[in-house]
Amino acid sequence: MPRVAALYRYPVKGFTPEPRESLTVLPNGRVAGDRVLVFRYADAPAPNSEGWMPKTNYAVLANTPGIAKAKLRFDEAAGRLRIEFPDGRVVEERLDEAGRQKLAQAVGHFAITQRDSPLHGHPEKLPLELVGDLTGEHFHDTAAGRVTLFSRASLGALGGALDDPDLDERRFRANIVIDGVSEWAELGWTGKTVRIGKLDFEAVKPVGRCVATHANPVTGERDCDILNTLTRVFGHEKPTFAISMQAGSEGEIRAGDQVTLV
Numbered sequence: 001m002p003r004v005a006a007l008y009r010y011p012v013k014g015f016t017p018e019p020r021e022s023l024t025v026l027p028n029g030r031v032a033g034d035r036v037l038v039f040r041y042a043d044a045p046a047p048n049s050e051g052w053m054p055k056t057n058y059a060v061l062a063n064t065p066g067i068a069k070a071k072l073r074f075d076e077a078a079g080r081l082r083i084e085f086p087d088g089r090v091v092e093e094r095l096d097e098a099g100r101q102k103l104a105q106a107v108g109h110f111a112i113t114q115r116d117s118p119l120h121g122h123p124e125k126l127p128l129e130l131v132g133d134l135t136g137e138h139f140h141d142t143a144a145g146r147v148t149l150f151s152r153a154s155l156g157a158l159g160g161a162l163d164d165p166d167l168d169e170r171r172f173r174a175n176i177v178i179d180g181v182s183e184w185a186e187l188g189w190t191g192k193t194v195r196i197g198k199l200d201f202e203a204v205k206p207v208g209r210c211v212a213t214h215a216n217p218v219t220g221e222r223d224c225d226i227l228n229t230l231t232r233v234f235g236h237e238k239p240t241f242a243i244s245m246q247a248g249s250e251g252e253i254r255a256g257d258q259v260t261l262v
Helices: 067-070 097-111 152-161 226-232
Strands: 002-010 016-020 022-025 038-040 071-075 082-084 090-094 128-129 149-150 176-179 193-196 199-208 240-247 249-253 259-261
Touching: 002 022, 002 249, 038 097, 067 097, 082 097, 090 097, 097 128, 149 152, 152 176, 152 226, 199 249, 226 240
Parallel strands: 149 176
Antiparallel strands: 002 016, 002 176, 022 249, 038 128, 071 082, 082 090, 149 240, 193 199, 193 259, 199 240
């Protein structure tokens, strides 16, 4: 029987994932505390009518892979964010105006030292601003902000093609990782209802991938070519990994929950 093997959320878009024993799905279909904060460039345009902007406007893994080396801890109850940088510096602040400025300044100083950072030669992108109200705003890759899922069988197949049997599942920044299905099975669930525990989700579409998946989630180095492997070895028309799902109701899912198609 397929089951939930791991759960993750990402309080700050593009930074350290937070492993969870359970996730709360809100009435809007998003995961509570997931992508609710982001470090925005100073020259970012105004959000669209849905309050959404593409990730090119933020300091994230896709444009600054070295961000993976900064380890983050989010204390939701206390409204505090702690970031440990690879040189040993630690910045921990409340998410009030002064604290956000200190956190943004620290991340800006770190990001500009990274080899691929868009900050090089673009002073108009500074200072960074830590934005997000922790409730209504979200900073997913799409305006819909759906829940994402993939299987460890698919991860194993991709790892085999890359000659990396220990390919880290955190590269793919999904909310739900499952066991007990055949490789790539989840990519065929589009249009079906996926029941996880007591919650039903509509499988909307496969998730298109970007160069953020090339970044090692520990070292921050772009050390493997996920995109070309998905298209060349597995024949994907466009590189896809995981599925995007829309929740039908609010509730909680837990590690170990059964996963069924209904």
